[in-house]
Amino acid sequence: MNPWRRLGEFDALIAGGALLVMLLVPLLEIVLRPLFGSGIDNAPVLVQHCGLLLAMFGALLAERGLHLSALGAGFTASANPLVRNSAVVFGKASAAVLCGMLAQASWTFVATEMEMPRDIAYGIAGWMFEIAMPLGFALLGLKLASRITPNLAGRIVLALALPAAGYVFAQHFDGSTLPVWPFALWLTLILFCGAPIFAVLGGLALALFWSEGQPLASVPLSHYQITVNPSLPALPLFTLAGLLFARTGAAARLGEVFTAAFGSGVAGTAIAAAVLCSFFTAFTGGSGVTILALGGLLLPLLTKAGFPEQRGISLVTSASALGVLLAPSVPLIMYAIIARVPINTMFLAGVLPAVLMVACLLLVGGYLRRGGIATVNREKEPKSKSLGSALWVAKWELLAPVVAIGSLVSGIATPTESAALTAMYALLTQSIAHRELDWPHFRTTLGARPDQLPRRCRHSRPGHRLGAVGAAQQVRLPHCPQSVPATGRGLDGNLRGHRRPRPAAPARSHRLRRRSGALWRDFPGQYRDGLSLPAGRYEHLFRLGDVRQADPLRCCCRIAGGVRHVHRRADHFGLALAGDMVAKNGRFLRLTV
Numbered sequence: 095m096n097p098w099r100r101l102g103e104f105d106a107l108i109a110g111g112a113l114l115v116m117l118l119v120p121l122l123e124i125v126l127r128p129l130f131g132s133g134i135d136n137a138p139v140l141v142q143h144c145g146l147l148l149a150m151f152g153a154l155l156a157e158r159g160l161h162l163s164a165l166g167a168g169f170t171a172s173a174n175p176l177v178r179n180s181a182v183v184f185g186k187a188s189a190a191v192l193c194g195m196l197a198q199a200s201w202t203f204v205a206t207e208m209e210m211p212r213d214i215a216y217g218i219a220g221w222m223f224e225i226a227m228p229l230g231f232a233l234l235g236l237k238l239a240s241r242i243t244p245n246l247a248g249r250i251v252l253a254l255a256l257p258a259a260g261y262v263f264a265q266h267f268d269g270s271t272l273p274v275w276p277f278a279l280w281l282t283l284i285l286f287c288g289a290p291i292f293a294v295l296g297g298l299a300l301a302l303f304w305s306e307g308q309p310l311a312s313v314p315l316s317h318y319q320i321t322v323n324p325s326l327p328a329l330p331l332f333t334l335a336g337l338l339f340a341r342t343g344a345a346a347r348l349g350e351v352f353t354a355a356f357g358s359g360v361a362g363t364a365i366a367a368a369v370l371c372s373f374f375t376a377f378t379g380g381s382g383v384t385i386l387a388l389g390g391l392l393l394p395l396l397t398k399a400g401f402p403e404q405r406g407i408s409l410v411t412s413a414s415a416l417g418v419l420l421a422p423s424v425p426l427i428m429y430a431i432i433a434r435v436p437i438n439t440m441f442l443a444g445v446l447p448a449v450l451m452v453a454c455l456l457l458v459g460g461y462l463r464r465g466g467i468a469t470v471n472r473e474k475e476p477k478s479k480s481l482g483s484a485l486w487v488a489k490w491e492l493l494a495p496v497v498a499i500g501s502l503v504s505g506i507a508t509p510t511e512s513a514a515l516t517a518m519y520a521l522l523t524q525s526i527a528h529r530e531l532d533w534p535h536f537r538t539t540l541g542a543r544p545d546q547l548p549r550r551c552r553h554s555r556p557g558h559r560l561g562a563v564g565a566a567q568q569v570r571l572p573h574c575p576q577s578v579p580a581t582g583r584g585l586d587g588n589l590r591g592h593r594r595p596r597p598a599a600p601a602r603s604h605r606l607r608r609r610s611g612a613l614w615r616d617f618p619g620q621y622r623d624g625l626s627l628p629a630g631r632y633e634h635l636f637r638l639g640d641v642r643q644a645d646p647l648r649c650c651c652r653i654a655g656g657v658r659h660v661h662r663r664a665d666h667f668g669l670a671l672a673g674d675m676v677a678k679n680g681r682f683l684r685l686t687v
């Protein structure tokens with residue numbers, strides 16, 4: 095890789111390294127504590143401060159992938175080009191100024207800490223971690239300002255001027271009393287102009303302290319105290335465990351278990367889909383990841399059972415939101431932190447409401463009724479696995495909740511150590527037991543942008559290849575189970591015997607643009623940056639700019655083309671689909687856009 099490009103990805107390296115330290119230190123603490131009576135010096139505080147590094151450089155990583163959270167399109171989606179462009183410029187410029195203000199307040203706090211340094215562990219001072227706050231906000235301001243104009247000179251000027259203006263303003267008026275209503279109007283306006291939510295909330299905090307004449311260093315102090323909360327490191331570690339399961343064949347194995355347990359009829363398939371989605375959301379932490387990981391697997395099963403397509407989509411999307419009350423769900427942990435409730439108590443308290451919500455969805459939602467369900471001929475269906483064999487194949491995934499909750503409830507581990515233990519369990523089972531994860535794959539998971547895909551993946555069984563689609567991080571999309579096994583194509587991103595993929599013929603691609611363009615436009619915009627598809631029959635150059643918002647489940651099952659070649663031009667990226675790669679074994683090629 096180009097060394098300059100690698101230098102530009104320092105945020106991924108630092109964020110990934112911090113997450114790796116957060117994973118290894120609690121595990122070493124679990125091992126060393128019984129053997130020597132003590133483990134790593136001040137290990138919990140060290141892990142908490144690594145969480146601060148992960149938060150700040152993870153924000154830089156999200157900005158590089160254009161994934162900073164915003165309220166919505168707002169004025170940036172206006173049909174009027176003047177309104178749209180003005181909103182984009184105003185929102186990004188205001189966010190850059192606010193980042194400069196937050197950087198100044200953070201530097202004031204860090205400078206105070208440097209005067210009276212605190213030792214974290216092994217001679218490492220606390221300000222060495224805290225310096226990430228002013229540095230992170232300053233770099234965010236530079237990046238946001240540089241996106242206002244494509245002109246290089248203009249980008250340099252704006253990247254330096256806007257954050258500096260915010261820095262000077264905050265420094266000059268620090269400790270002064272200013273009215274809050276101008277800031278409230280400004281922040282409300284930029285919120286609808288697409289400014290990142292963190293900048294709006296940070297600006298609101300600054301405005302409230304200005305209205306009381308308080309020092310602005312109180313804002314980064316509060317930020318620091320929240321970030322180094324003792325229970326907070328459990329969030330990224332449990333999320334890492336869920337993503338490791340989501341990017342391998344764990345979803346398909348769990349699907350076979352629940353299908354075998356509840357049957358393949360209408361009621362059995364509906365119950366299996368609802369329970370599986372809820373169970374999987376508990377690990378992935380969000381319904382969007384569950385929809386991507388399980389949608390391509392469950393929707394064909396529901397359709398085969400007789401459910402209409404729209405009804406099956408509604409069941410999968412609704413059930414994916416119900417697992418947030420099951421341990422070790424991220425929202426459950428966040429609520430426990432904010433409400434100051436013990437995490438193990440929250441884990442136990444969420445079980446009954448989660449079961450009740452799943453039951454209400456199936457009963458009140460009418461998914462168990464046969465009304466509107468098509469009659470399906472069951473004689474030609476292949477026999478599914480027995481419950482015993484399905485349980486044996488998915489034994490490692492089914493034991494994951496036992497590891498997560500058992501280590502916490504039994505008192506063997508703290509919440510952070512339990513999360514690290516679960517993440518390591520996911521890593522070992524998926525890499526050693528199933529051989530679906532290797533070190534390069536895991537390394538990219540630690541510090542990759544949401545729109546990046548790993549270059550290769552190992553597999554244990556044909557038909558359970560999962561493609562990656564990023565929304566906050568890398569996840570995988572299971573292929574549709576209708577693919578029938580057969581060819582000897584390679585699994586490492588290229589066909590065996592071919593040194594380089596042959597580009598698609600431009601003339602044929604042009605002829606098929608109208609024919610297959612609708613399939614690409616159906617793919618949802620928030621997942622367009624990264625995509626892996628099964629090899630198929632279409633050959634076409636798709637423009638990323640043509641993507642429209644649509645239902646992810648329908649389009650995941652409708653797109654039949656396989657990625658054969660990445661077409662790059664100055665004005666857009668494109669994907670070339672080649673017709674000579676017929677998918678008979680459900681295997682995938684890799685694509686990084």
